[in-house]
Amino acid sequence: MATSPEDSHPFAILPIPNKGYGCIANRPISPGEVIYQEATIMHIAIPAQRLTETHITTAFAALPDAQKKSVLSLHEGTHRTDLHSKVMRIFKANTFGNGSACWLHPTISRFNHSCVPNATTHNDPCCLGDEAQIVAEREIAEGEEICFSYNNEMYEITTARQRRALLQKQYGFECDCRACGGGEEGRARDARRVLIKALRARLHGLRTSDFGILDDGGGEENELAELDLWVKEVQVKEALPAGKRAAYNVLLGNLREAEGMPATDVAVDYWHAAEAMLDQLMQMQDVVVLQWAKNVQLYMEKAIDVMERVRSPYDHESQTLRSAWKAMQSRPCLKVALAYLDGALEAKGHELMSVDDEEPFAIQITKSGELQVLYKNECDKLFEARDDISVASQEDEPSPDGILRSIRTKMSTEKLRSHIASHGVYKLIGAALTCAAPVAAYWMMR
Ligand SMILES: [Zn+2]
Ligand SMILES: [Zn+2]
Incomplete structure (x- = not known):
């Protein structure tokens, strides 16, 4: 028989062949929509010694009858023959936790697991206190099962x-x-x-x-x-140089997005990439490389965009990102570069250097406080002494998308090797290849 926690919720709990019960969408659901919200029950702080059966049975005994009934209706995970009490088996099979405490959500526990989930749990205490939500990660069609990952980190x-x-x-x-x-x-x-x-x-x-x-x-x-x-x-x-840290975070965010991992994780990857890029920008003191400034902006806008697919702009996590971006924009080097790129600031150019219509590579703040445009060849000597910083132009750099395409398409091992060789090692984005290449090559050879 179909049961629904309340009629207003966008799902029904229905029997599913070979899976017991599952939560099926009873109408189309949009990304970011809160599918269900409920309070924590049996919240147990994990003691310094280990959590014992007594802790769990005591917490269970303290519940009102209605909650006892809903706990006892949960799946037991019957394979655990070492656990003798039913409450223990249910608790082990359905528990949520964060290392310092564990708890149950009787309805959220009824959602099945998927390694490519269409929903995630949101249990940030800053936003929700001791309640938790199931939030849609993407469009969910009517009739589709709603699942989240039981341990995405793993x-x-x-x-x-x-x-x-x-x-x-x-x-x-x-x-x-x-x-x-x-x-x-x-x-x-x-x-x-x-x-x-x-x-x-x-x-x-x-x-x-x-x-x-x-x-x-x-x-x-x-x-x-x-x-x-x-x-x-x-x-x-x-330690990882800032440029590599940026590249690795972009690639990580890209891979997680391609793999359908939670948007909140992807957003944080791009945020970290922006922070690393800004670190690199600030290492150059009075010279501001324009592409790096553009990248900081690009990554932060992407981070906020991805976060707000699944969180309201007023949510704690969205607000954290927005204020981080505000703080970054108040850094003098980024402020000047973005104002220049916006056309709000003028810089003295080297007209003679731009015969090929070359785009300015950087701007320099001179001793007299004026802005001076620098072209790529003028910057090269500034970077010569620093092997931790790469100034390769964008066209030289394989993009994370390009790397992923190489992995996904049936590129031959030889082609992949030459692709890797031609891009050299430890360039800005190319740095990520040194990590990706062995796996990609290994996989291609199979
Ligand atoms: Zn799976
Ligand atoms: Zn939140």
Whole structure:
């Protein structure tokens, strides 16, 4: 029998073949729409020792009868034969947490998992207190099942075979989402997730040592052992230069967007890219490279745009981004560059240098406080002494989109290698290739 939490909600809880129950949209839903909101129950602070059965049964006993009933109607995750009490099994199979506490959301728990979810949970205490929401990530058609990812941080960096082992162990089900379905799409998604893992590691000062993770062979035990790679990765001694940090964050945001990961994560990637780009801009003191200033603006506008697909402009997360952008724009170097690009400020040009109609490369603030246009060849000597900064022009740089296209299309290994070779190493965006190339090449060879 179909049940609906309340008639006004855009979904009904219906039986689904081989999946028990699931939440099916009963009308089209738009991105950013709040599908359901509910309070936390059984909120338990995780004690210094471990969480025991007593903590959980005590919290359960304190619930009003109606809430007890809704908890007891949740899925038990029956595979956990080591857990003897029903309340324990239900709690383990449905718990939400953040490391310092765990809790239940009886209705949100009824949404099934997908590794390519069309909805996400929003449980930012600044916006919602102890309530949580399910928010649509994209258009959801009437009749489509609404799903969120039970642990996106883990599943966005694991291959389908690894996730199968993990989901079986933790929840006792087999995922039937598009990313777990194998075939051409499954392989492309595995490759992207391995790249996401490599980039996340590098941005945390780690280096993924083994890209053989896409290799075949090995049973379930090996799959889980491979996951330890994440912790065993080697610490990289030197910090990432700002330009590389920007490039890696752009590529990470790009990969996450292509993979259908939460918009809030993608927005933060672009925000971090903008911050890194601004760091690089400020390292040049009185010379302001115009393309870098444009990039800061481009990345921040993208970040805000992506965030506001799923959050209102008044939401805490949107506001954080908007005020970060405001603070960036008040930095003198960026302020001057953007005003110049807007035509609001004039600079003295080098007419003789611009015979080829070359665009100004940078502006310099002279000692007398005037703005002076600089062309590329004038800047080269400024950068010569600095191998941490790349001044390659935009046309030399493979874009993240280009890299992704290379990975997605059936580019031969030879072609890919020459593509990588011709772009050299450690250029601005090209820097990301040094990370992406081994995986892409490995995948192409299969
Ligand atoms: Zn899946
Ligand atoms: Zn929020």
